[in-house]
Amino acid sequence: MMAALALGANAPVPDQTPVTELIVQPGEMIAATIERAPARLRIVSGGPDRLLLNADFIMQSGFKPAPLMGNANLNIAGKRAFKGKNRPLDFTIAGVAHKGRAFWFFDAPAMPGDGTIGPWALPQSRITLQFGATDASSQRHDFPLFGGINSSSVTGYKEESFGMAVGFDLDDPTAHPIASAAAGAAIARAYGGTLSGATWDVEILLGVKRPVRLMTLQRPLVIGPLSIKQIAVRVRDRIDAAGRGEPIPDNTEDPSEIVVSAQKKGQRPAFTLTIPRATLAGCSRLTFDKAATRIELWCRPA
Numbered sequence: 001m002m003a004a005l006a007l008g009a010n011a012p013v014p015d016q017t018p019v020t021e022l023i024v025q026p027g028e029m030i031a032a033t034i035e036r037a038p039a040r041l042r043i044v045s046g047g048p049d050r051l052l053l054n055a056d057f058i059m060q061s062g063f064k065p066a067p068l069m070g071n072a073n074l075n076i077a078g079k080r081a082f083k084g085k086n087r088p089l090d091f092t093i094a095g096v097a098h099k100g101r102a103f104w105f106f107d108a109p110a111m112p113g114d115g116t117i118g119p120w121a122l123p124q125s126r127i128t129l130q131f132g133a134t135d136a137s138s139q140r141h142d143f144p145l146f147g148g149i150n151s152s153s154v155t156g157y158k159e160e161s162f163g164m165a166v167g168f169d170l171d172d173p174t175a176h177p178i179a180s181a182a183a184g185a186a187i188a189r190a191y192g193g194t195l196s197g198a199t200w201d202v203e204i205l206l207g208v209k210r211p212v213r214l215m216t217l218q219r220p221l222v223i224g225p226l227s228i229k230q231i232a233v234r235v236r237d238r239i240d241a242a243g244r245g246e247p248i249p250d251n252t253e254d255p256s257e258i259v260v261s262a263q264k265k266g267q268r269p270a271f272t273l274t275i276p277r278a279t280l281a282g283c284s285r286l287t288f289d290k291a292a293t294r295i296e297l298w299c300r301p302a
Helices: 055-061 181-191
Strands: 003-007 021-024 029-034 037-043 051-053 071-076 079-093 096-104 115-117 126-130 139-144 153-158 163-169 193-205 208-223 226-234 272-276 283-289 294-299
Touching: 037 055, 051 055, 055 096, 071 193, 139 153, 181 193, 181 208, 181 226, 181 272, 193 226
Parallel strands: 021 126, 037 115, 051 096, 163 272
Antiparallel strands: 003 071, 029 037, 029 079, 051 115, 071 079, 079 096, 126 283, 139 294, 153 163, 193 208, 208 226, 283 294
16 A cells, blocks of 8 residues: 655655666665765665654664654555654765655654665666566566655556556565555456455555455456456555445355445545565566656566
C-alpha cells in the first residue's frame, strides 16, 4: 500500500537535478554522510521516498527538528500511522552531495541500518536496483513514472473500467501482489476474481499490518511482462482508504445468505496494487529514470 509524508505546513519540494546513475542491490546498505555524520542507508523501491532515519541515529547525531514546519506525519492509505519530526539537512550518498529533508518517528520500529531513502529523494537522476542476471534474451519494458518525493515512486495502470497506482516493492517478502480493497473489487469484476481461504496479516510499512485474503482470477491481469492470476486483497474495513471498496465474490459464502449493507460517507477509497519481488521472478533489473519520468523493468521472455 502507498504511504505519504505530511509536514507541519506546506513545504517546497526541492528540484531534482539530473546527476548520474546509482546502481544497488535490494537490501544493500549504502554508505552516506548526513551533516558529516556517517550513515548506512537502504535504497527502497516501494517508498516512502523521503529520507527516513532511525530515532537512535537522530539521538546519537544530536539532530533537532526544524524550528518551523518541524512536525511530520507518516500516513498509510490516508490514515496517520506515526507522528514525528523533520528538518532540512545536507547529505552525501554515493559521492553526490544533496540538500534534502529528513524525517524520523520515535514510536516507529527501527529500520535496518540507519534509515531508508527512495528514488525521488535521491540526487541521482537514475536509480537502478539489480536483482538478477540480465542476459541477451532480457527485454526492457517501460512504464510512466509517477508519485513524488512526499509519497513513493509508482506507475499507473488504466483500462476502460478502472485505474490504479502500481508500485514495485523489491523488499516485500510476500508471495502475491497486494491490492487495496477497491482495486481488488475492480480487478475481480474485470477478470472474474473470487476470494477463498482465511485472512492473514501482511506488513504494510514499519510494522503496520493489515488483513488480506487470497483472490484467484479466471483471466490473468497483465501488466507489461507480468501475468498475475492470484492477488492478496485487503479485507474491507474502515481503518483507512485501502480498506474501502465494493465486495468481491467469495466461494466460501452461502449463496442463500442475504447481506444488507449501507453506503456511508467517508474516505475516498484508494486504488493501489503493490508488486513484490516474488512476482518479478523472471526479471532482473528495475530502474527509476526521473529525467525521463520512466520506470524500466528488464525481464526474460515468459
